[in-house]
Amino acid sequence: MTLPRRAHPRPLDIANGRVDLTHGGGGRAMAQLVEELFIKAFDNEALNQRNDQAAFDVPAGRMVMTTDGYVISPLFFPGGDIGSLAVHGTVNDVAMAGAVPLSLSAGFIIEEGFPLADLARIVASMAKASKDAGVPVVTGDTKVVEKGKGDGIFITTAGIGMVPPGVAISGDRARAGDAILISGTMGDHGVAVMSQRESLGFETAILSDSAALHTMVAAMIAAVPGIHVLRDPTRGGLAATLNEIAAQSAVGMLIEEAAVPVRPEVLGACELLGLDPLYVANEGKLICICADSDAEALLAVMRAHPLGADAARIGSCRDDAHHFVQMRTGMGGMRVVDWLAGEQLPRIC
Amino acid sequence: MKYIDEFRDGAVAQGIARTIAAEADPARAYHIMEFCGGHTHAISRYGLEDLLPANVRMIHGPGCPVCVLPVGRIDAAIWLARQDGVTLCTYGDMLRVPGSQRLSLLKAKAEGCDIRMVYSTLDALKLAQAHPERQVVFFAIGFETTTPPTAVAIKQAQALNLGNFSVFCNHVLTPSAIAQILDSPEVRQLGTVTIDAFIGPAHVSTIIGSRPYEYFAEEYQRPVVIAGFEPLDVMQAVRMLVRQINDGRFEVENEFSRAVTRDGNEKAKALVAEMFELRRAFEWRGLGLVPYSALRLKEPYAAWDAERRWDVPQDSPPDNKACECGAILRGVKKPVDCKLFGTVCTPENPMGSCMVSAEGACAAHWTYGRFRDVGKKADA
Numbered sequence: 001m002t003l004p005r006r007a008h009p010r011p012l013d014i015a016n017g018r019v020d021l022t023h024g025g026g027g028r029a030m031a032q033l034v035e036e037l038f039i040k041a042f043d044n045e046a047l048n049q050r051n052d053q054a055a056f057d058v059p060a061g062r063m064v065m066t067t068d069g070y071v072i073s074p075l076f077f078p079g080g081d082i083g084s085l086a087v088h089g090t091v092n093d094v095a096m097a098g099a100v101p102l103s104l105s106a107g108f109i110i111e112e113g114f115p116l117a118d119l120a121r122i123v124a125s126m127a128k129a130s131k132d133a134g135v136p137v138v139t140g141d142t143k144v145v146e147k148g149k150g151d152g153i154f155i156t157t158a159g160i161g162m163v164p165p166g167v168a169i170s171g172d173r174a175r176a177g178d179a180i181l182i183s184g185t186m187g188d189h190g191v192a193v194m195s196q197r198e199s200l201g202f203e204t205a206i207l208s209d210s211a212a213l214h215t216m217v218a219a220m221i222a223a224v225p226g227i228h229v230l231r232d233p234t235r236g237g238l239a240a241t242l243n244e245i246a247a248q249s250a251v252g253m254l255i256e257e258a259a260v261p262v263r264p265e266v267l268g269a270c271e272l273l274g275l276d277p278l279y280v281a282n283e284g285k286l287i288c289i290c291a292d293s294d295a296e297a298l299l300a301v302m303r304a305h306p307l308g309a310d311a312a313r314i315g316s317c318r319d320d321a322h323h324f325v326q327m328r329t330g331m332g333g334m335r336v337v338d339w340l341a342g343e344q345l346p347r348i349c
Numbered sequence: 350m351k352y353i354d355e356f357r358d359g360a361v362a363q364g365i366a367r368t369i370a371a372e373a374d375p376a377r378a379y380h381i382m383e384f385c386g387g388h389t390h391a392i393s394r395y396g397l398e399d400l401l402p403a404n405v406r407m408i409h410g411p412g413c414p415v416c417v418l419p420v421g422r423i424d425a426a427i428w429l430a431r432q433d434g435v436t437l438c439t440y441g442d443m444l445r446v447p448g449s450q451r452l453s454l455l456k457a458k459a460e461g462c463d464i465r466m467v468y469s470t471l472d473a474l475k476l477a478q479a480h481p482e483r484q485v486v487f488f489a490i491g492f493e494t495t496t497p498p499t500a501v502a503i504k505q506a507q508a509l510n511l512g513n514f515s516v517f518c519n520h521v522l523t524p525s526a527i528a529q530i531l532d533s534p535e536v537r538q539l540g541t542v543t544i545d546a547f548i549g550p551a552h553v554s555t556i557i558g559s560r561p562y563e564y565f566a567e568e569y570q571r572p573v574v575i576a577g578f579e580p581l582d583v584m585q586a587v588r589m590l591v592r593q594i595n596d597g598r599f600e601v602e603n604e605f606s607r608a609v610t611r612d613g614n615e616k617a618k619a620l621v622a623e624m625f626e627l628r629r630a631f632e633w634r635g636l637g638l639v640p641y642s643a644l645r646l647k648e649p650y651a652a653w654d655a656e657r658r659w660d661v662p663q664d665s666p667p668d669n670k671a672c673e674c675g676a677i678l679r680g681v682k683k684p685v686d687c688k689l690f691g692t693v694c695t696p697e698n699p700m701g702s703c704m705v706s707a708e709g710a711c712a713a714h715w716t717y718g719r720f721r722d723v724g725k726k727a728d729a
Contacts (some may be wrong), residue, residue: 258359271353324720331362331580333396335717338696 008032017116024110024144037120038140041127046103046138054138058102059162066093067158073347075122075152078192079207080283082155083126088212088283089234090159091133095214096230096286098169098221099161104130106140106157111150122153133212135159161214166225173228174249178317179295181288183216183302184209184310186238187266190280194273206265211284216305220288223301229289232282236340239278241287242325243339252320255337257330259314279340289317356579357395365584366400373591379405381590382680383548384527386413386708387578393717395580405587408542409713411526411635411678412550414491415442415706419632421665422519423448426488428662429517429655430454430462436480437517438473439488441466442706447699449666470502477506477514486655489516494552496520496644497617500624503646503653517655518645521631523553524561525642529633531569535681542681546590548583549575551605558613562601570599577605624650632665634702635678674701677710684711685722691715 012032022029039047046054070086080088087104094101106126110119130137137157192208213232220227229249233241238260246253262277270277284307290298295313302308315327325337373379383389389409392398398407411417423446430437437454444455444466458464463483467473470487477485489499499516506514527547535542549562554575562573572593576586586604593600603609624647631643646654655661668674672694673687684690684703694700696712703709707716 267353322720322723326720329395330357330359331395331397331400332359332366333399334720335394335396336720338716 008036012036012116014116014120019110019112019114019116019119019144021112021144021146024142030142034142037123038142041123042130042137042140043127044136044138046136047140052139054103054105056103056138061165062163063160064094064097064099064163065158065160066090067156068093070155070157071151071347072193073151074193074196075118077196077208079189080210081122081125082153083122083124084129085210085283086155086157087126087129087133087135087137088210090157091135091212091214092232092283092286094159094161095212095217096169096232097161097163098167098217098227098230099163100218101133101135101159101161101214103136103138104157104159106137106155108140108142109150109154109156110142110144111152112144112147114152119153129212133214135212135214164221164225167221167227169227169230171229171231171245171248174245174251174289174317175228176251176317176319177292178228178289179292179313180242180253180255180315180317181290181295181298181302181311181313182233182238182260183213183286183288183308184284185261185263185266186233186282186285187262187270187277187280189283190237190275191266191269193281195269204265204269206263206269209282209284211307213284213286213307216302216307217286219301219305220298224290224294224298226294227288227290227298230286232286234281234283237277237279237281238287239276239325239337240340242337245287245289246317246323246325249317250323251317252323253315253317253325255315255325255327257327259312261310261312278337292316353579356577356581358581361581362400362584365581365588369405369584369588369591370402372588372595373402373405374595375404377404378543379591379594380408380543380545381405381548381587382408382410382530382544382546383583384410384412384523385548385550385553385578386416386706387551388548388576388583389413389710389713390708391578391580391583393713396717397580397583398718398721400584401587405591408544408680409677409710410547410680411530411633412492412523412553413703413706413708413710414495414521415446416674416678416702416709417521417526417633417635418443418446418490418519418702419634419665420447420449420668421632421663423453424664424666425661426517427452427454427457427462429486429659430457430464432484432659434482434484436463436465436476436483436485437488438465438467438476438485440490443488443490445699446702446705447669470498474502474505474509474511474514477511478509481513483513484658485514487514487516488519490519492521492523492550492553493556493621496621496625497556497614500620503624503650504620506653507650512652515653515655515658516646517661518625520625520644521633522642522644523550523557524565525639526633526636527565529636529639529642530679531565531571533679535679542679544571544680545594546572546574548586548590549573549601551575551577551582551608554605554609554613556614556617559601559603559609559611560613566599566601572599573601575601575603575605575609577608623647633678634668635675669700672701674703674711677703684714687711691719
């Protein structure tokens with residue numbers, strides 16, 4: 001009686017190996033990559049069934065689903081990497097409906113020649129983010145493209161979550177008189193990523209704010225189930241996101257420049273690069289629009305959470321047929337806070 | 350932020366605003382042209398018009414280097430980018446400026462031309478070093494401020510013996526443009542445009558100093574205050590100009606004394622004088638052919654001049670007929686006077702150059718100030 005032969009006689013050479021086309025080919029090499037890297041790292045019941053789909057029971061009620069592609073360059077940046085970002089971004093998109101995130105899927109498109117060590121680092125970071133958030137990656141896919149046809153690695157994640165009964169959060173629910181709150185400082189993620197771009201070469205201690213916001217959202221909803229709008233100001237920053245909401249809800253907005261928290265280091269970097277922090281991406285902040293009477297209670301809940309220590313009320317919604325987002329500047333004058341024209345910072349998430 | 354917050358102090362601005370309101374004579378109007386796009390941007394970005402009394406009005410000038418380049422020079426840059434083996438390096442703003450036939454460098458890039466956005470001339474030099482098989486052309490634009498960096502790049506190319514680097518030179522001069530505006534028929538004969546005073550350039554003046562403006566102040570009897578680009582600089586300059594106008598003075602005063610001297614940067618001026626010579630005339634968008642208003646490389650540096658290396662077309666196609674950029678750059682019209690403004694011409698889809706750069710009068714007004722038009726044009 002001989003012992004069953006091991007499926008993969010030699011383990012993956014994670015320290016020195018590279019992804020090659022066989023890792024996406026559907027053969028043993030791919031099975032080994034999935035087994036030794038992905039399943040080992042993500043380790044959960046649904047994934048461990050090793051099927052092409054995850055099967056699990058869901059409670060009855062209202063479900064949300066979202067998907068997001070991550071193409072950030074560079075892959076590793078101060079405060080995170082493409083792996084943790086791919087978890088946080090999608091968890092946050094689920095949470096912005098007020099939903100409790102349940103599970104994620106992950107699709108990897110990897111360029112031939114990508115170091116296995118980098119892949120392992122990304123997967124480990126993704127697994128940690130997923131475990132910390134309590135949202136498992138239950139199914140996945142791996143594809144390898146020829147060298148030159150990708151840029152290292154792209155990740156797509158999808159997420160599902162359940163909306164608690166009585167919660168109806170949507171971008172079209174802002175009303176004149178509503179308060180506009182944000183959970184913290186603006187622009188950290190974008191500046192942290194920009195600081196790593198080769199052609200800029202400036203050094204900064206700024207970390208990306210990449211974080212999963214669902215526990216803060218849960219606390220906010222527990223305090224005020226009737227929140228009108230939640231949204232995370234990612235690409236295009238605060239300015240773009242407020243304009244989206246103003247257009248969706250057909251309201252105007254007035255914000256106070258002096259009330260918007262921005263770290264001095266971020267302000268300095270923006271000054272140097274000619275950027276406006278209002279347009280720079282965030283990955284761990286949210287905008288909350290609520291009835292004026294709920295604003296103080298929500299601010300207290302946000303400030304009590306580690307991710308909302310710098311939460312602030314920055315302005316109010318108002319009637320405006322043109323749906324302008326306006327700002328009273330630090331000088332006391334007024335200006336429009338417009339949509340972003342063109343692309344300020346490519347591949348920021 | 351140290352050295353920046355001091356110049357963005359809202360309370361101080363309110364104080365200056367009160368002084369201006371108190372000193373401005375309600376019986377007259379004050380028409381002040383800010384020459385530079387940097388000032389235009391600051392005025393719009395900080396909403397400074399709200400801090401000025403109704404009879405103190407700002408007129409946006411032509412000092413936006415992206416805006417004043419004529420269609421022909423954009424076409425020429427596209428032509429260069431299409432030549433075999435050429436890598437064209439440009440500052441980001443130029444990418445979206447419309448040339449003729451609805452082309453732009455951005456569209457040429459999408460067609461397959463090798464066009465790179467760079468942050469400085471040094472990036473272009475590095476590209477030339479890294480790719481000896483390519484001809485790297487730097488699309489040099491700008492006023493006196495950006496000329497010395499171009500000069501330094503050429504010096505470095507010379508020292509490195511970089512035969513595959515050249516410069517498509519479009520450097521222009523501020524004083525000639527101011528003179529052209531003051532000599533324009535609208536100001537001189539027709540009197541349709543009133544310009545009582547100028548806010549003089551900030552960065553340009555760090556190079557050329559305040560002396561070159563003394564001639565205008567005297568000859569055209571218009572006061573000039575050189576001012577920095579921070580909002581308090583602009584407010585302070587307006588106060589100084591209101592005082593000069595009230596006193597009947599027309600002097601050159603320097604608000605930006607933390608960076609500008611009377612003689613400017615001697616070293617930079619000497620370098621530019623050594624390497625560049627005046628063009629007999631150069632076309633400006635809006636101002637037409639302006640005599641002795643631009644620079645080209647002198648003969649000893651001809652090897653680095655893209656216009657000598659290639660037979661670059663010197664055509665001068667007209668602007669879009671409905672586009673009012675020309676009149677806007679001369680201060681004759683305001684952005685809202687243009688039929689295209691905000692209808693077919695927006696920052697996403699610019700028809701004219703003033704809608705491209707953040708320093709352009711149209712882009713600044715659209716992006717920051719268009720709420721002011723509600724009840725005027727938008728609701729008319």
